Amino acid sequence: MPAAGTRKPMRERLREQVREEVKLVALGQLATGGPQAISINAIAKQLGVSGPALYRYFSSRDELLNVLVIDAYHDLREAMAKALDADAPDAEARIRLLAAAYRAWARKEPHRYELLFKAPFPGYDAHAQPLVEAARSLMGVVLGVLHHAETTEKPTAYENAEVLDARRANTENHQLAVALWSRLHGFVSLEIGGGFTAMGLDTDALFETEVQVLTDRVRRAA
Numbered sequence: 001m002p003a004a005g006t007r008k009p010m011r012e013r014l015r016e017q018v019r020e021e022v023k024l025v026a027l028g029q030l031a032t033g034g035p036q037a038i039s040i041n042a043i044a045k046q047l048g049v050s051g052p053a054l055y056r057y058f059s060s061r062d063e064l065l066n067v068l069v070i071d072a073y074h075d076l077r078e079a080m081a082k083a084l085d086a087d088a089p090d091a092e093a094r095i096r097l098l099a100a101a102y103r104a105w106a107r108k109e110p111h112r113y114e115l116l117f118k119a120p121f122p123g124y125d126a127h128a129q130p131l132v133e134a135a136r137s138l139m140g141v142v143l144g145v146l147h148h149a150e151t152t153e154k155p156t157a158y159e160n161a162e163v164l165d166a167r168r169a170n171t172e173n174h175q176l177a178v179a180l181w182s183r184l185h186g187f188v189s190l191e192i193g194g195g196f197t198a199m200g201l202d203t204d205a206l207f208e209t210e211v212q213v214l215t216d217r218v219r220r221a222a
Contacts, residue, residue, distance in 0.1 A: 019057050020048060026064055031111045035065060035121040062123025065115075066131065069124070072112040073134035079105040080141045083219065092215040094145045095180070099211045103188050110192045117189065142177040146218065176221055180214050 025046050029037045040061050041051040058064040083101035086093045106113040120126065187210050190196055198204050215220075 013055065020055060022057060023068060025026050026068060027112070030068065030115060033116060034111070038065060040064070043184055058105055060123070062086060065121055065123065066128065068112070068123075069115060070134045072109070072116050073131075073138055075109070075112070076102070076105050076116070077134075077138045080138070084141070084145070091132065091145060091218055095218060098142065098145055099184055099207075099214065102184055103191075103207060105191055106188045113188070113192060117185065124162055135174055139177060139181065146173045146177055146180075172221070176218070180217070183210065183214060 010015075020044055025043045026038050029039065029042065038061060039057070040054050044051040044054045046199060047054075058067070080098055080101045083097040084094060086097055089098055125131065191203055191207075196206070
């Protein structure tokens with residue numbers, strides 16, 4: 001059991017519990033109808049409370065949507081970081097692990113992935129600090145792999161802000177990280193959006209080819 005004095009106050013714990021329940025229902029709405037389907041009143045009805053009562057937990061629908069975006073960034077980052085825990089002899093193997101984890105998360109959570117990268121919804125502020133930090137932390141995982149491209153040392157998935165800022169100052173690595181992510185994102189977006197369906201392509205084989213292109217580019221840059 002937690003030591004005395006370390007547990008959060010009951011009110012705070014209940015507040016967090018309600019917020020998690022609201023987000024869970026909202027994710028269900030997102031999966032069935034996209035961002036436009038998310039409704040505070042519908043969530044309240046499903047939870048058996050009044051609509052105004054939920055505004056004690058989220059000030060607006062926009063705030064709820066922004067929280068869902070931040071959560072999605074964090075979960076995608078966690079999946080990528082976890083993939084790097086596996087033994088990988090070199091940067092090429094780490095990039096393969098990273099790419100596979102990115103694709104797997106998007107295929108498992110297509111509606112959350114689209115929430116991150118499709119056209120912004122009303123009330124979305126890409127310059128809001130929490131969103132900026134969440135997006136930068138995702139790119140930080142890719143930067144970590146490139147930073148250690150010439151070593152067998154594992155990149156540290158959880159870097160502090162100072163370390164990440166220093167790595168972004170390496171313009172070549174930062175540009176390469178963005179280029180790698182852009183190519184990976186393009187493939188995954190086409191795949192989960194059904195862009196390859198009518199072409200009759202073997203998407204696994206195509207993905208392997210794309211990853212090989214990525215690893216070749218990193219090898220040339222090393």
